[in-house]
Every structure is written in C-alpha cells, then in structure tokens.
Amino acid sequence: MTQVSTVLLAIEDEVEWSGVNALLTDDLGYRVIVALTVKKALTLIEDANIDLVISETQIEGEDALNILRQCRVSCPNAMRLLVKGENDDVVWKHEAAELAAIYQFIRKPLDVEQIGLVVKRALEARELARRHRMISRELKLNDESPLFDTKPMGQFVRESSNFEKLVYISESMSELCGLAKQAAATDLPILIQGDTGTGKELLARAIHFNSNRTQSPLLTQNCGGMSDELLQSELFGHKRGAFTGAISERLGLFGASDGGTVFLDEISEVSSSFQVSLLRFLQEGEVKPLGCDRASFCDVRIIAASNKRLDDMVERGEFRRDLYFRLKGFELSVPPLRERTDDIAVLTEFFMRKYSESTGVKVLGISNDVLERLIHYQFPGNVRELENEVRRMVALARDGEYLTARHLSPEILAITPKKPPPESAASLAIEGKTLKQKVESLEKMLVVDALARHRWNQSEVARELGLSRVGLANKIKRYEIQHIV
Ligand SMILES: Nc1ncnc2c1ncn2[C@@H]1O[C@H](COP(=O)(O)OP(=O)(O)OP(=O)(O)O)[C@@H](O)[C@H]1O
Ligand SMILES: [Mg+2]
Known part of the structure; x- marks a missing residue:
C-alpha cells in the first residue's frame, strides 16, 4: 500500500527554514512542499491536497495574507499558521488576519521545536473539528452557533425523541x-x-x-x-x-x-x-x-x-x-403500509399539517374521495411515498383550500376505490321471526359489513366490533360467512 502522509505547504523565501523543514519531514513524518514564490503558492493551494499552511508575512515583497485568504476559500479545512518577523507589528493589520482565519502566530527568530509542536497541535485541532462536525450532524446539534462563543451552546434538537x-x-x-x-x-x-x-x-x-x-x-x-x-x-x-x-x-x-x-x-x-x-x-x-x-x-x-x-x-x-x-438480540419487522391501511389516514393528516406549517400554505383538510383512493393504493414506496405525495399535494394547494382529487398524482388518481362486495349490509334484509332470530340476522349483517370494509382483516374487525379474534372466528363459522374477493 502507498503511504500517504499529511501535506504541509511552507511559504518562505529564506534559507533559515532548512532546520524547520528537516524536523517536519524527517522527525515528524510530514510531507513538506515549499513555495518560494506567490505564483507557486497559489498553484499549490489550488491543486494539492493541503492539510496545513505555514507562511511568512511577506513573500517576494508581497503581503502573504492575500495568499492565506485565498487558501481559506480554496481549501477551507487546511490550518493556517503565520510566522511574524521581529518588525512586522508595524505593518500588521489585525482585521486582515481575521479574514484569513489564522490559527496561530509564531514569532521569529524561528524556534524549530516550537514550530513542530504548534504544527502538531494545529493538526489535532483540525481532526477534532472534523469529529465535532460529524457528531453534530448526527445529533442535530445546532451547528450554526460559533463553537467558542460566550453565549450558551446551541440546544439539542432531537428529531425523534420518542x-x-x-x-x-x-x-x-x-x-x-x-x-x-x-x-x-x-x-x-x-x-x-x-x-x-x-x-x-x-x-x-x-x-x-x-x-x-x-x-x-x-x-x-x-x-x-x-x-x-x-x-x-x-x-x-x-x-x-x-x-x-x-x-x-x-x-x-x-x-x-x-x-x-x-x-x-x-x-x-x-x-x-x-x-x-x-x-x-x-x-x-x-x-x-x-x-x-x-x-x-x-x-x-x-x-x-x-x-x-x-x-x-x-x-x-x-x-x-x-x-x-x-x-437479532431483538428482531423487529416493520409491516408494509398496504398491510396497515388504518395508518394511512393518520399519516396523511400528520404530513398535511407538517408541510402546511413548513410551507405556510393553510390547507383546510382532505376530501373523503382522496382518502379513499389513498387507502386503496398499494404504496410500493410505503410511508416515504405517502409523505412525498402529501408534500406534493400541499405544494399544489392554495391558501384556504381542501386537498381534492385534482391535487393527486396521476397514479393515485387512477385508483378507483373498490365497490363494496355484493353481500354487504345494505343488500341484506333482517330475517327471522323471533327476536332472537332477528338479532342474529342483524349481527350477521354487521359482521359481514365490517369484514367487507376491512377487506377481511380479522384483527381490525375484531377490534372494531369489540370481539376477541376467536370470538369473531366463531361468528364467521356459525353464520357461514363466505370470503368473497
Ligand atoms: N410511522 C411514521 N410516522 C411518521 N413518519 C414516518 C413513519 N414511518 C416513516 N416515516 C417517514 O417516512 C420517511 C421514510 O422513513 P425511513 O427513512 O425511516 O424509512 P426506511 O425504512 O429506513 O427506508 P429505506 O429502507 O429506504 O432506508 C421518513 O421521512 C420518515 O420520517
Ligand atoms: Mg433507511
């Protein structure tokens, strides 16, 4: 495997740097690229993958801060160190240093050991910043607030805290x-x-x-x-x-x-x-x-x-x-949306509110016709697909409108809610002579009707009718109710 080391760019125009470069390369194992001219420095900043720049304040008589400002734009994650000459304070502009986001100043005369240590610490700070960004993103920590502000840190925004x-x-x-x-x-x-x-x-x-x-x-x-x-x-x-x-x-x-x-x-x-x-x-x-x-x-x-x-x-x-x-210490299986059609109405309502709030479009509600079609659609993309559908509908709606069929996407608009099966409550008349027989006939009608509406999902029917699943199964058997598809 190729060994790739950390790349440092040294912008310098004096021989006194040889000791520093030797330490950074031989003892600390960094790869040091030297730029003796402004042009070379700018090319390297654009093309090389630089981890840290260490620069003198003047190069070829030009202010090196311009190069460092350019570096902030081209490789923002590179750390920037500036080496100040003994008389540099006269020409020094604090705001310019802020603009270039200098991590640390080092004073001449050059102290080789000190430079080695500052470089090491700067690279550690860079790695910490990278980890901080990574964790902040995951925790949805408010990363907008400056890291070392005197104000309290941003609060935790937990998207799904329960x-x-x-x-x-x-x-x-x-x-x-x-x-x-x-x-x-x-x-x-x-x-x-x-x-x-x-x-x-x-x-x-x-x-x-x-x-x-x-x-x-x-x-x-x-x-x-x-x-x-x-x-x-x-x-x-x-x-x-x-x-x-x-x-x-x-x-x-x-x-x-x-x-x-x-x-x-x-x-x-x-x-x-x-x-x-x-x-x-x-x-x-x-x-x-x-x-x-x-x-x-x-x-x-x-x-x-x-x-x-x-x-x-x-x-x-x-x-x-x-x-x-x-x-599988625990194994959890999330059912597809088509097998829990009860959830469609509540999810639709939830997404409607969510997108109505985020877009500022005040949607009044959803028509029954739309809900019926959504309930009968198969949703191969499950909840994500439903969410996208509702988001799209809200985007098409105007303030104060209901979501109606005209807002639906063509695939869902094409759905025709199934007609109730022939043996529905409406098609049955109460039969029997005695009260017991009439009550049983009515009971059969109600069970048939509920089974049809829930497309023979017996758990849902039992819950609606307040029966146990076994109780419901007994009634289906007793009344000889046939499953008509
Ligand atoms: N029960 C639910 N209530 C509210 N929103 C939900 C629900 N289920 C899924 N969503 C939303 O649906 C979208 C898809 O969910 P999520 O990314 O968790 O699915 P997934 O099973 O991980 O999908 P994939 O297999 O494609 O990775 C997300 O926007 C999520 O917020
Ligand atoms: Mg996923």
Missing part, C-alpha cells in the same frame, strides 16, 4: 412499538427489517432516544455500495498512511459513539469478510483501527436494518448464520 414521532394507529404498529420500547431498555443488538420507506430508520432513532444511551451519540453508517476498506475505516478508524488517501489519523464511528448507538443501515450489503470483522466486534467489543496493532474496547449498541430478509439470505448461504443470530 415513539410518538412515529405516527400510527394500527394494531400491528402498536405491537411493534411496544416491543421496540422493551428492546430500548436493554443493551442487546436490534435487527429491524421491513420494505423500503416503512420507517426503519425512524424506529432506530426512537429506540436510541428511549434508551439510557441518549446522552451519547447515535451515529449512522449506510453499508450499501462501500468497499471493505472504506467501511472498515469508517467504522473502526485508521492510522495515518494506513492506505492510499489516509492522510491523517481517523477515529471510526465505533470509537466516536462510545457509550451510544451505531445504526448500520443496509446490513445485508456487507461482504463476507466484513461480516467476520463485525462479528468479532459484536462478540468482543474490540476496535482495531486499520494500520494499528493495538485494539481498544468500545461500549456501543448496534441497531442494524435491512430491506432484504436476512433469514432467507442465511438459507441461501449469502449471510453468516452466526452474525445473523448475534444481530
């Missing part, structure tokens, strides 16, 4: 969330399975924020389409020079979320060799960064998600059985 953020009314989702709450209270790994857009990630977030790990980070890694090396480095970290492009040391997600949770999305996509590394981590909690001999230990809970059924993949020999068993 299960209530998952909108549902169906029995299947209530059962699932009940199980998820139990799982949240443990430290076991959790495997969430379900079709695309069903809300797996939202559920993972809800679990984290309902666990006792909520004070530590929740970090997400999508495992799809990543090479082993990259995934290994993202999760376990790497030492400087561990592989091509590893220009600085990097803490992996497992290390960065110590005490918290790592959400591994699309877990079905990892290679068989990566499955071995993951298994070792799950068994021992051991983290060994790439290019490093020493292992450290992390306390991280894993929540993994997959669109594909891992048990099927295990049967086909495409996924390790031992890893599958390790991952």
Whole structure:
C-alpha cells in the first residue's frame, strides 16, 4: 500500500527554514512542499491536497495574507499558521488576519521545536473539528452557533425523541412499538427489517432516544455500495498512511459513539469478510483501527436494518448464520403500509399539517374521495411515498383550500376505490321471526359489513366490533360467512 502522509505547504523565501523543514519531514513524518514564490503558492493551494499552511508575512515583497485568504476559500479545512518577523507589528493589520482565519502566530527568530509542536497541535485541532462536525450532524446539534462563543451552546434538537414521532394507529404498529420500547431498555443488538420507506430508520432513532444511551451519540453508517476498506475505516478508524488517501489519523464511528448507538443501515450489503470483522466486534467489543496493532474496547449498541430478509439470505448461504443470530438480540419487522391501511389516514393528516406549517400554505383538510383512493393504493414506496405525495399535494394547494382529487398524482388518481362486495349490509334484509332470530340476522349483517370494509382483516374487525379474534372466528363459522374477493 502507498503511504500517504499529511501535506504541509511552507511559504518562505529564506534559507533559515532548512532546520524547520528537516524536523517536519524527517522527525515528524510530514510531507513538506515549499513555495518560494506567490505564483507557486497559489498553484499549490489550488491543486494539492493541503492539510496545513505555514507562511511568512511577506513573500517576494508581497503581503502573504492575500495568499492565506485565498487558501481559506480554496481549501477551507487546511490550518493556517503565520510566522511574524521581529518588525512586522508595524505593518500588521489585525482585521486582515481575521479574514484569513489564522490559527496561530509564531514569532521569529524561528524556534524549530516550537514550530513542530504548534504544527502538531494545529493538526489535532483540525481532526477534532472534523469529529465535532460529524457528531453534530448526527445529533442535530445546532451547528450554526460559533463553537467558542460566550453565549450558551446551541440546544439539542432531537428529531425523534420518542415513539410518538412515529405516527400510527394500527394494531400491528402498536405491537411493534411496544416491543421496540422493551428492546430500548436493554443493551442487546436490534435487527429491524421491513420494505423500503416503512420507517426503519425512524424506529432506530426512537429506540436510541428511549434508551439510557441518549446522552451519547447515535451515529449512522449506510453499508450499501462501500468497499471493505472504506467501511472498515469508517467504522473502526485508521492510522495515518494506513492506505492510499489516509492522510491523517481517523477515529471510526465505533470509537466516536462510545457509550451510544451505531445504526448500520443496509446490513445485508456487507461482504463476507466484513461480516467476520463485525462479528468479532459484536462478540468482543474490540476496535482495531486499520494500520494499528493495538485494539481498544468500545461500549456501543448496534441497531442494524435491512430491506432484504436476512433469514432467507442465511438459507441461501449469502449471510453468516452466526452474525445473523448475534444481530437479532431483538428482531423487529416493520409491516408494509398496504398491510396497515388504518395508518394511512393518520399519516396523511400528520404530513398535511407538517408541510402546511413548513410551507405556510393553510390547507383546510382532505376530501373523503382522496382518502379513499389513498387507502386503496398499494404504496410500493410505503410511508416515504405517502409523505412525498402529501408534500406534493400541499405544494399544489392554495391558501384556504381542501386537498381534492385534482391535487393527486396521476397514479393515485387512477385508483378507483373498490365497490363494496355484493353481500354487504345494505343488500341484506333482517330475517327471522323471533327476536332472537332477528338479532342474529342483524349481527350477521354487521359482521359481514365490517369484514367487507376491512377487506377481511380479522384483527381490525375484531377490534372494531369489540370481539376477541376467536370470538369473531366463531361468528364467521356459525353464520357461514363466505370470503368473497
Ligand atoms: N410511522 C411514521 N410516522 C411518521 N413518519 C414516518 C413513519 N414511518 C416513516 N416515516 C417517514 O417516512 C420517511 C421514510 O422513513 P425511513 O427513512 O425511516 O424509512 P426506511 O425504512 O429506513 O427506508 P429505506 O429502507 O429506504 O432506508 C421518513 O421521512 C420518515 O420520517
Ligand atoms: Mg433507511
């Protein structure tokens, strides 16, 4: 493997720098590129991948601050150090230094050891800033506020701090969330399975924020389409020079979320060799960064998600059985939206309010016709598709309007809600002579009607009628009700 080191750009025009360059290169292992002219410095800033710039205040008689300001624009993550001459204070402009965002001044005469130390600390500060950005993004920490302001830091904005953020009314989702709450209270790994857009990630977030790990980070890694090396480095970290492009040391997600949770999305996509590394981590909690001999230990809970059924993949020999068993400390399956049509109305209402508020368009409500069509649509993209549909409808609506069929997208507009089956309540007349017979006839009509409306979803019918599932099954048998499709 090619060893790639941290790249420093030294902008200088004097021989007195030779000692500094020797220390930075030979003792500290950095790659130092020297620019003796303004033109060369500007070219390098544009073309080379610079990690740190160290510059004199004057180069070829020109103010070097201009170069550093340009550097701030072209490679904003590079640290900038300025070496001031003994008489420089006279020409010094403080605002100009602010504009170039100088990290540190160093005074002449050059002290080789001091420069080495300042460079090292500057690069550490850069790595910390990178980790801070990464964690802030995940925690939705308000990153707008300056890091070292005297005002209090931005507050935590938790998008899904509880299960209530998952909108549902169906029995299947209530059962699932009940199980998820139990799982949240443990430290076991959790495997969430379900079709695309069903809300797996939202559920993972809800679990984290309902666990006792909520004070530590929740970090997400999508495992799809990543090479082993990259995934290994993202999760376990790497030492400087561990592989091509590893220009600085990097803490992996497992290390960065110590005490918290790592959400591994699309877990079905990892290679068989990566499955071995993951298994070792799950068994021992051991983290060994790439290019490093020493292992450290992390306390991280894993929540993994997959669109594909891992048990099927295990049967086909495409996924390790031992890893599958390790991952499913708790196994949660999110049902597709078409199997919980009860949720469609509440979700539609929720998204309508959400997008009405965010766009400022005051939508009054939704017509029954639209709801009927949504309920009968299959939603291959599940909740995500419903959300996009409602967002689109709100965008097309005007202030003070109802959402009607004219706002629907063509695929859903094409849906014709099914006509009630012939044996509906309306087509039956109360039969029988005695009161008992009439009551039974009426009961049969009500059961038939409810079954038709819920498309023979017996759990939902039993709930509506206040019966147990067994009670309902008995009535279907007793009245010989046929399932007509
Ligand atoms: N029960 C729910 N209540 C409110 N919003 C939901 C619900 N389920 C899903 N969503 C929303 O639907 C969108 C898709 O959800 P999410 O990303 O969690 O799905 P996913 O299963 O992880 O999808 P994929 O398999 O494609 O990664 C998100 O915007 C999410 O907020
Ligand atoms: Mg997802």
